[in-house]
Amino acid sequence: MTNNTTAPHHRAAALTRGLVPDLQRLTEDHGVCISSCLDYWDDDLVLQAFNRSLILAPEIYGNPWLLRDDEFPKLARIYNLHKNHNDILVEGKILPEEKYGANAVARGNGKTRLITLRNNSWLPVDYQIVLGEEIGISKTKNNVQLIQVHPDEDFIGGFKYNEVVNVVVEPFRSALFIVATEKYDDPLIVGSAFNLVRNVSGKTVLIDLVGNPGSTANISLEDYEKYKTAKINGVENLEIIEGKSVAVTFPGAKLDFFAHRKIADFDETPVPDDADALYEATVFAADNNALEVRSFFRSGESSIPAVINARDAFFNQKTFVNRGVWDKNLFDDNLNTGFWPSKKYDIDLRVKGGALRLDLGEITDVDELVIHIPDYFSLHPLLPQEGNYAEVSTDLINWETITYMADTLIKIPIHKRIRYLRFKYQPQHIVEIEGFYNGKPLSRENWRASNLFAHPSRMECVKSWNTTFVLPEIANNSYLSVALNGKHGVEGAYIAAKIDDKLIGAPDRAASYPSNTWEFVNAERDANYTYYIPLKDEYTDKKIEIFVMAYDKENTNIKPEVCVSSFTGGKEKIRIELQAK
Template structure:
């Protein structure tokens, strides 16, 4: 059950937003993660088109302009150049028909928000002649030289790398890296040879796709569809030069945020946060949460390269990431009962510098959890089938925060106002306090009513309408009883199958999320549902 929401808007004169740069170092275990979207399921092996790609890029541009969210890499998947069991070329009529401006237009769109392009393909394609070898090599190198590509995903679905071409592949990657020093090279099940594998950044963990209820479904009962993918844990040696196929946002979208918290902050591989599919199918009110997680990860990604496993008492695969003054801890609970996890501050990797350790939650809600001594222990409640993201820090938080209530502070690119959702159950009454620098703000509004006195006394009483719950909203409501199989069981089964929604999972996601008020979201939705491939499969 979701909490009720009351929204505060606190306004001020505009402040410039941060601009993030990129390192020019080669990729190592200490290289901060790169955020990525890749287009698999937004199209299939037929490949994308220029028009559809531009619509998708404008969606991410909207997230950037509205919420300050930065996307490091936008990667084309299968069918753009290469496809299943074939190698393509930018000179092919097929490519020219789908991308009439080559990569020029999509490159310029991505460049506007400092996003690099990437592409799926095969490792070979050199043919058997000097001319074909030169053509393939020149084309791949040109993607980095002319279009600043930041990622290649080489997949055995396209084809293997012939042993006598392994040195050619290695030389080609070496030249690509002269133009894209932080080039990410994903290896999906290919023998690249001793020389070639030196240029591969990652391997694919378990080889599992995470398309919910298509390639990955729950193996046990749960309250939502993403529990199986939430079972994933970091590699045993905490290597980050690996890939987990990211978070699919296309089918069974509910609880995508728990999935993403674990992918980005627990496993925190070289590509994180990593999403694919159709994120424009989310609800309008979910886009700020997506941006918040991306922004939070970017804020801390420099220090999250350092990690340690916590004792088994915290749960399977629980990791603390950060430096000696700030740690981020991800917890999860994949059971039907609420779980209390006791955190011993000495376990986290913080330095005992005599300062209090401040704890705050970022997910499933934002909440200030209090200040503690280094010798203390703190108990954290983790809800059933949810993830929990906690920060522990000895650094003073200069941001605007609330105490005494669960809340969600909307990310913003402009920073000329702050929008905060107050979260509570019906009938709850709370006294909240605002902390942080309020000098630059001149007014505050709650549900269209002025509460500017909040800027002076910093305190506010909030009551949520309705009668308080008598019982916990999460409780067992009865035992299932075994009954005899009725005589008309076949008819009941057929009637059930006739009634159940068998539309595509994406169409069901659209129905779940409802209409959007944002033109960029609508354009990306239209680009997906108006594809000829989709329409042909629907009829």
């Protein structure tokens, strides 16, 4: 599902999915896609598994091997939680919307309830859970335990029947809570949020404590008598398995600000003189690869043999390779592979005709660029033995035009230091691009290409907004979300940044940038784009300018704003390892 509102991630629309009439479970919703736009997939799956909880739940499809290695324990945890409570998840109760938000559900029996809540706004939301009949818990004199199990696990406490407890759901997240009057069987830490990483027979139990950097937590272990050894960050600790409280301090410097917060609004300004350079910064930072390729780079290499084998089988299958949806095919010394604008279903995915762009990764001495075209049909719309133009640059600001002759073997004379190339018109089917300097082939390890974004000559900026700020601290895994609230037209608005006066593009966006897709084409949206810029530690205390540029003169009534977020909430981890008796 493609976002129809601005949000700090791609799955906001998926988190708004409703419920089937009367919670009828004998229906099917296709499950959760784990192929593209992977961030916050677990929020999506928690709602599918425990909120809608249809007959095939938990249900996923696509390419789960594209997850990061450290995400597989969470996938297993969701499946195991569902398996352990499967018998009682069949009974559900919709909770009052005015108290619990839209589509909140409590599932279970009179002794144990699993509650799913959500927050589809930019600010944290407080909910008051009534630990009694309102959520389906039968009257009892026993202590009523409240345990959060998603996004992190946290023993909130033991309470009296019908007591009201405040919980917080973070922006654009889902949350899962267990309310129980019976003993909780899974390993449980008191005093800190945590994640259960491994809990299988025959192996040690692995738990990751989660906390703010520089903070101290006093933790204890429920059912400590079950364990004979314990390690905290690899160091043996006997106190925790003796029922004692143990103080732990999370690494890193304390944060003075919330990891997720609004930074600034924008002011309308005259169109900047370097609007084309700003536009180029973002389209060069982005790509037009298949969405699965983007997920591969998002997650990084795997050390799990089964995952490696699955990825190899998927990306190396002839069907995938022959569709020409990965730019690396231009740099693989194989004239039987290529990268070209997809025209699947006779849909032209190019923005205003598209443009071939090539990024060498760094400023490089180049004498000649060679482009291989398999035949004259593939050369179209260029014609053989006709002159054409390429543009080259080192900085995206200053461009020089170079003339070349079109043919099935195109040789472009460069004879200078360059990094970026772009072509207003290019062959429709390219199979290889090479570079040479002093007669020797250049390394193409860091070369990248795109072919769907419009040439800047076809992108006239008609309106612009700007904001400037400084971030005194940057939490781990932080990024900027530049939200364009309102209607701007399809591909009608782009953003870019100058950080310490350097051009910085936005490599990701919701709705997704145009893609040469493996399966169906990308969804298009004409409103509410959100652009994402990853933040590096070196950006701390540096001047950050964000520019918003509108290109659709009929749709310029937008309100931009920028927020900072962190995929981990800026949290740090401490590993606990337990050996059962």
